[in-house]
Amino acid sequence: MRYFVFGLVLVLASCKPAGPPPVPGPFAKGERIYYSRCITCHQRDGSGLLNEKRFAADFTDPGGVLVRQDAELTAIIMNGLEGRYGRMPAFKPILEEEDVAEVLNYIRFTFIKSAPIQEAESRTEE
Numbered sequence: 001m002r003y004f005v006f007g008l009v010l011v012l013a014s015c016k017p018a019g020p021p022p023v024p025g026p027f028a029k030g031e032r033i034y035y036s037r038c039i040t041c042h043q044r045d046g047s048g049l050l051n052e053k054r055f056a057a058d059f060t061d062p063g064g065v066l067v068r069q070d071a072e073l074t075a076i077i078m079n080g081l082e083g084r085y086g087r088m089p090a091f092k093p094i095l096e097e098e099d100v101a102e103v104l105n106y107i108r109f110t111f112i113k114s115a116p117i118q119e120a121e122s123r124t125e126e
């Protein structure tokens with residue numbers, strides 16, 4: 001926990017003034033994964049845009065990729081995808097399915113408020 005708070009302080013300290021601050025909340029684990037694994041392409045605001053160039057899928061579109069089924073999205077995150085905008089890397093060697101559920105919850109919670117949330121907390125607790 002202390003490590004996480006320290007990490008959060010570092011993240012906050014390196015924040016650019018624009019863009020929303022990290023959201024400490026029910027999906028803190030998913031947030032950590034997003035910040036360490038996904039943000040370089042999907043960006044802090046989830047738009048997938050950097051200097052108006054598209055790097056990755058847009059998570060902010062309420063009718064976009066995040067409305068798809070958990071199983072389908074999990075498979076894409078695990079196995080990767082050669083898509084229209086580029087290559088989404090496979091995370092199978094790095095992330096467990098529980099991690100993927102956490103990060104999916106985080107991105108839905110953060111970028112699309114109305115999206116369904118899985119019961120990842122209870123699934124991941126031993």
Ligand code: HEC
Pocket residue numbers: 033034037038039040041042055056057065073076077081082083084085086087088089091103104
């Ligand atoms: C190296 C860049 C990169 C990283 C890192 C990355 N993605 Fe992606 N992601 C992409 C690209 C590019 C696409 C869009 C593929 C397309 O449709 O053209 C994408 C698409 C997606 C999609 C939508 C799939 C679809 O059908 O279009 C999801 C969900 C997703 N990424 C989740 C994640 C998560 C979660 C992480 C972190 C664990 C992550 N990505 C890390 C590049 C990345």
